[in-house]
Amino acid sequence: MGDTGSAGQSGGPADLDEAATVFAGVRPRLFGIAYRMLGSVTEAEDLVQEAWLRWQGYDRATVTDPAAFLATVITRLAINALQSARARRETYVGPWLPEPVDTTADPHLGAERGEALGLAVLLLLERLSPTERAAYVLREAFDYPYRQIAGIIQVSEVAVRQLVSRARKHLVSERRAPVSTAQQRRLLTAFVAAARAGDLTALEDLLAADAVSYSDGGGAVRASRFPVVGAPRVAKYVSAFADRFWVGVEVEFGTVNGQAAALLRRDGEVFTVLTVDASDQGIDQVLWMMNPAKIAAV
CATH class of the missing domain: 1.20.140 (Butyryl-CoA Dehydrogenase, subunit A; domain 3)
Incomplete structure (x- = not known):
């Protein structure tokens, strides 16, 4: 060649x-x-x-x-x-x-x-x-x-x-067998509803025991600089900022990387792309993409 x-x-x-x-x-x-x-x-x-x-x-x-x-x-x-x-x-x-x-x-x-x-x-x-x-x-x-x-x-x-x-x-x-596309979408939809309501019990029920939440702000926006590990801690973390984070937010469900994702908009602009990775044990990972430079294409 x-x-x-x-x-x-x-x-x-x-x-x-x-x-x-x-x-x-x-x-x-x-x-x-x-x-x-x-x-x-x-x-x-x-x-x-x-x-x-x-x-x-x-x-x-x-x-x-x-x-x-x-x-x-x-x-x-x-x-x-x-x-x-x-x-x-x-x-x-x-x-x-x-x-x-x-x-x-x-x-x-x-x-x-x-x-x-x-x-x-x-x-x-x-x-x-x-x-x-x-x-x-x-x-x-x-x-x-x-x-x-x-x-x-x-x-x-x-x-x-x-x-x-x-x-x-x-x-x-490193990864459990993932659930079907339809089930991943259902879990994501349920997670968004529970997160928006700040429903601690519902969040814990959706999460696998060793669930991890990753937030990528890239230093450009406020986001957790460390992964949050374990269902109780992730549930408390998500519910703690519910009353501030979700104010004025419109949620649109779309497809990124071949899987369901929630596109969160405020004032017409996407500011977060949220998706979950799940197995038969529940949601294993919650991925919050918040770095403005990374979500421009979506």
Whole structure:
């Protein structure tokens, strides 16, 4: 496939138009790979733009499979970007949560399946190495053959199988089996109603015993800078600010990252994206995305 960073010849306007058409055809997949790798809409868009610039300047006549070539470019860019992103996230103010993305028009974000897209899963993927994450994303969401993944991330096929296996085991060990989409939506709706009413008993009944509440304000808005752990503490935390937080709030239920989410508006502006991750034990995680920079896309 050649060096994905090399510059080369470029043709005239007709050739560039064809290059743009080819790129547009695979763009949703490129964004889907980059977003799953980075958990950030903004950073994923930047990488897609970088991939386009490389494709524009490359000797495209030497490329036999543009989709495979561009998948390699975006994955390698994402692996490099993730390494620097992790350093930034170490100094992030409060809990870092993935940036929610609207999946109404494209439920799987250019993928074969909706794997590695839910916010809770993206949060777990943060603990993998960049190459583990790449191997898992390419295999589980996009169904790439192990041999092709090996070429993309430049390891052996045996190593790819080990990377994917380790990633799967990590996710299984760290997360209970999730409830159905319909049940997750019902639990979210019930949680919003209980939270709005400040109903301590109802909140505790909805939460798993070891539930955790994460609030991502990024230092830009008031939000808890530490996760709140345990059903009693989460219920008390949520009910304690009910009389202030929910004043003048309109709730709209939508779909982000392939799952139900509550979009909370005040004065017509979305100021919080709220979602829950749940199992048969109840709500395991409550995710409050409040960082204005992260909810602009939603």
